Amino acid sequence: MQNEMIANVSALLADGKVDRVLGWKRGELGWDVSPAVFHTPRELQQEFVYDRYCGANLSKYLVAECRKGGRLAIFLKPCDRPAFELLVKEHRISREMCHVLEVPCSGSYSYDPEAEEDRLDIRCAACEHADAHPLHKQVEDIEAMTPAERFAFWQGELSRCIRCNACRNACPACTCESCVFDNPASGVAQKAATNSFEENLFHIIRAFHVAGRCVDCGECSRVCPQHIPLHLLNRKLIKELRNAYGEDASLTAFCETDPEPSDVIGGGNRA
Amino acid sequence: MSVTEFRPKIVAFCCNWCSYAGADLAGTNRLGYPAEVRIIRVPCSCRVNPLFILRAFQRGADGVILCGCHPGDCHYSTGNYYARRRMTALFSLLDYLGIEKERARVEWISAAEGAKFAATMDDFVKTVTALGENRRLEDLRCKTK
Numbered sequence: 001m002q003n004e005m006i007a008n009v010s011a012l013l014a015d016g017k018v019d020r021v022l023g024w025k026r027g028e029l030g031w032d033v034s035p036a037v038f039h040t041p042r043e044l045q046q047e048f049v050y051d052r053y054c055g056a057n058l059s060k061y062l063v064a065e066c067r068k069g070g071r072l073a074i075f076l077k078p079c080d081r082p083a084f085e086l087l088v089k090e091h092r093i094s095r096e097m098c099h100v101l102e103v104p105c106s107g108s109y110s111y112d113p114e115a116e117e118d119r120l121d122i123r124c125a126a127c128e129h130a131d132a133h134p135l136h137k138q139v140e141d142i143e144a145m146t147p148a149e150r151f152a153f154w155q156g157e158l159s160r161c162i163r164c165n166a167c168r169n170a171c172p173a174c175t176c177e178s179c180v181f182d183n184p185a186s187g188v189a190q191k192a193a194t195n196s197f198e199e200n201l202f203h204i205i206r207a208f209h210v211a212g213r214c215v216d217c218g219e220c221s222r223v224c225p226q227h228i229p230l231h232l233l234n235r236k237l238i239k240e241l242r243n244a245y246g247e248d249a250s251l252t253a254f255c256e257t258d259p260e261p262s263d264v265i266g267g268g269n270r271a
Numbered sequence: 272m273s274v275t276e277f278r279p280k281i282v283a284f285c286c287n288w289c290s291y292a293g294a295d296l297a298g299t300n301r302l303g304y305p306a307e308v309r310i311i312r313v314p315c316s317c318r319v320n321p322l323f324i325l326r327a328f329q330r331g332a333d334g335v336i337l338c339g340c341h342p343g344d345c346h347y348s349t350g351n352y353y354a355r356r357r358m359t360a361l362f363s364l365l366d367y368l369g370i371e372k373e374r375a376r377v378e379w380i381s382a383a384e385g386a387k388f389a390a391t392m393d394d395f396v397k398t399v400t401a402l403g404e405n406r407r408l409e410d411l412r413c414k415t416k
Contacts (some may be wrong), residue, residue, distance in 0.1 A: 142367065143367065145369075147366070147369045147370070147371060147372075149369070150367065150368065150369030151369025151370065151407055152369070153369070154368045154369055180322070200368065200408070201325055201329060201410075204321075204325060204361075204364060204365070204368065205321075205322060205325070207364060208321055208360065208361060208364060211360050211364075212360075233364065233367070233368075236363070236364065236367045237360055237363070237364060240359075240360065240363045240364075241360060244359060245356070251353070251356050251357055251360060253356075254349065254352035254353055254355070254356055256342065256343065256352065258352065258355055258356060258359075259359070260355065260359075260377070261355065261358050261359040261362050261376075261377045262376075262377075264359050264362075264363060265359070265362050265363045265366050265372055
């Protein structure tokens with residue numbers, strides 16, 4: 001598979017059909033594969049890798065790469081495709097500049113150095129069983145708790161957050177030039193030592209920011225060094241928006257007959 | 272020493288074209304509404320970024336209410352429709368995180384509904400008073416007394 005891919009893109013480079021290749025680069029330890037840009041067949045031969053650790057979605061790197069001009073070859077796994085389509089749709093990348101090579105995927109893994117074992121990424125565990133989606137199941141489990149239990153559950157998860165911003169940086173739906181979390185005057189830019197609210201607020205904003213645009217790629221959970229199931233926040237929003245507004249629900253659209261907030265979540269208004 | 276009664280802090284975002292005038296009308300009609308309510312005038316209900324609401328909670332609000340024009344009556348034609356979707360998504364996320372859903376509310380109040388404004392605020396303040404202090408979304412660093 002890997003050799004076939006190298007041969008294909010080497011031919012594209014040699015023919016001058018593309019100038020650069022976005023792919024995955026071997027790390028020092030085998031499991032620390034990282035996305036990289038390749039310029040020559042020689043580089044590809046030396047460093048290119050495609051194996052079970054190539055979980056990273058390459059689409060977001062196109063935002064920066066497309067600005068540099070030229071034509072790019074990019075490898076997309078089946079679950080990377082929606083992110084790519086979203087970026088094209090939102091005019092963040094130019095479709096004409098990209099030569100897409102679809103590659104099959106048999107699940108991506110992350111290595112856990114403490115347990116010394118490979119872990120299947122959670123999105124992959126769900127991949128082939130769309131009906132019995134464990135993530136849907138998990139969202140429903142959380143919904144079934146009482147508010148106090150839910151709060152305790154999320155505090156337990158979110159208080160581990162170290163505010164490394166990896167979830168923000170990896171998200172293909174979030175490609176803003178400047179970010180509220182980088183603005184020290186916003187009140188939400190740093191990690192608080194006093195109580196756990198800061199993380200809470202961070203994750204509410206992060207999830208809400210991509211509400212209606214999240215492509216459900218699961219990168220946020222995959223890159224989290226603290227293994228927080230961030231994806232469950234996004235999934236809840238996807239589920240809620242779909243239930244209330246139908247399949248292609250978006251926050252930038254509306255319908256005059258939309259339900260009231262109180263009809264959707266209960267409590268609230270008295271009509 | 273007497274035990275001081277809990278008085279919640281309520282932030283009400285009111286649309287300039289309807290609820291804010293509705294609050295005025297409640298005043299000119301001499302209809303009282305609780306002094307716990309702090310009104311913030313906004314040009315439209317859709318001007319309210321979800322961060323405003325979170326920030327209010329962070330700084331010590333015990334309840335936040337967003338008042339806008341009735342659907343179909345928006346001064347800018349469609350603002351409140353966007354606000355409606357946005358707040359539905361935000362409130363469901365807050366509920367999912369275990370924050371009491373009664374603390375946030377959306378209400379449509381026109382400029383002619385002074386009585387509704389007063390009644391809504393009475394009811395909201397009662398609800399929030401029963402819930403007690405907002406502990407789950409506060410931030411001790413910037414909470415105002």
